Amino acid sequence: MGKLTAWAKKLKRQIFVLYFAYKDERVPWYAKLFTACVVAYAFSPIDLIPDFIPVLGYLDDVIIVPVGIMLALRMIPREVIVECEDRAEEMLKGGKPKNWVVGALVILLWSVLVCWVLVKGYELVF
Numbered sequence: 001m002g003k004l005t006a007w008a009k010k011l012k013r014q015i016f017v018l019y020f021a022y023k024d025e026r027v028p029w030y031a032k033l034f035t036a037c038v039v040a041y042a043f044s045p046i047d048l049i050p051d052f053i054p055v056l057g058y059l060d061d062v063i064i065v066p067v068g069i070m071l072a073l074r075m076i077p078r079e080v081i082v083e084c085e086d087r088a089e090e091m092l093k094g095g096k097p098k099n100w101v102v103g104a105l106v107i108l109l110w111s112v113l114v115c116w117v118l119v120k121g122y123e124l125v126f
Contacts (some may be wrong), residue, residue, distance in 0.1 A: 016088035031075035
């Protein structure tokens, strides 16, 4: 259990490193775009796959976010990451920011999906 806790703390720290890194001018545009998406999703208060769905609900937390972080870190120059690590430590003390824009987009996506299912269900019945 101790290893899992340490892994989760490291993951959280890396998200904050990415948060600062995507704002740096030395990061290529494609890395900024990918990193911004990873950070926005990680800070989103709403998951793409809700946690109450068995197995799949935690898939994004256990696989998608860590893989996104790993790929983003590989795209960013090492000197930028080193500089952002110090800033991330300070921010960790203040708490996790929320990204309500991405949360709203996820709600919109689920709303469209539910509406589509209802329309298709209605067409099958009538």
